[in-house]
Amino acid sequence: MDSHSQEVAFSFLGWLGTAVWPRLAASQPVHIQQAFDAAWIEGLSLPLGEEKAASQTVALIDGMDFHRQSDKDAVAHAYQERQRTRVYESLNVRSDGWVSTVTLRLTAMMRRQVICTAYESHAGDRNLGAHDDEWLGVITQMRGAKRWLVWPEETSAPEEIVTRVGDALILPQGVKHEVSTPDSPGYSVHLVFAITDEPV
Numbered sequence: 001m002d003s004h005s006q007e008v009a010f011s012f013l014g015w016l017g018t019a020v021w022p023r024l025a026a027s028q029p030v031h032i033q034q035a036f037d038a039a040w041i042e043g044l045s046l047p048l049g050e051e052k053a054a055s056q057t058v059a060l061i062d063g064m065d066f067h068r069q070s071d072k073d074a075v076a077h078a079y080q081e082r083q084r085t086r087v088y089e090s091l092n093v094r095s096d097g098w099v100s101t102v103t104l105r106l107t108a109m110m111r112r113q114v115i116c117t118a119y120e121s122h123a124g125d126r127n128l129g130a131h132d133d134e135w136l137g138v139i140t141q142m143r144g145a146k147r148w149l150v151w152p153e154e155t156s157a158p159e160e161i162v163t164r165v166g167d168a169l170i171l172p173q174g175v176k177h178e179v180s181t182p183d184s185p186g187y188s189v190h191l192v193f194a195i196t197d198e199p200v
Helices: 003-023 038-043 072-081 098-110
Strands: 030-032 058-062 065-069 085-088 112-122 136-151 159-164 168-171 176-180 187-199
Touching: 003 030, 003 098, 003 136, 003 168, 038 136, 058 072, 065 072, 098 112, 098 187, 159 168
Parallel strands: none
Antiparallel strands: 030 168, 058 065, 058 085, 085 112, 112 187, 136 159, 136 168, 136 176, 136 187
């Protein structure tokens, strides 16, 4: 890894630590607006689309149907056939660069396995629907915007959160949520650092 990628990783961790660490034990979702400088975040390279590693799988998701591809042309073709959210799984081990370093450092700090996944979508793309996750999610909005409906309590009405570039969202394990990409700007990329229960 080059020195620029390491510098980016440590800057990212610095921003993340200041905004997220004091709130990580929250039992409810926490939306942190402008946790990062938006212009800086938008300038970071991401291993998506044409920049993805050859070994990187992309899951196109429609409900619980995960259509996995690794070939760039096959991903593009599958997306054109049916517009679905593209999920770049396990970026921390399948792509080199600053994302891998951030994930490794988070794993060391948390002493639990951390996995990084990127979600890329356009307005109207199919997605997972309402679900909950088996990990604590630290989410960073990298491009565009994402609309989240979250149910902090199973019996309550959902709350709406819109994350924009530079925002962070802490999503506790087991909190039901549903996401969509707003018409404006009509595009979204967010990273999820999934902090699992698996000790290291």
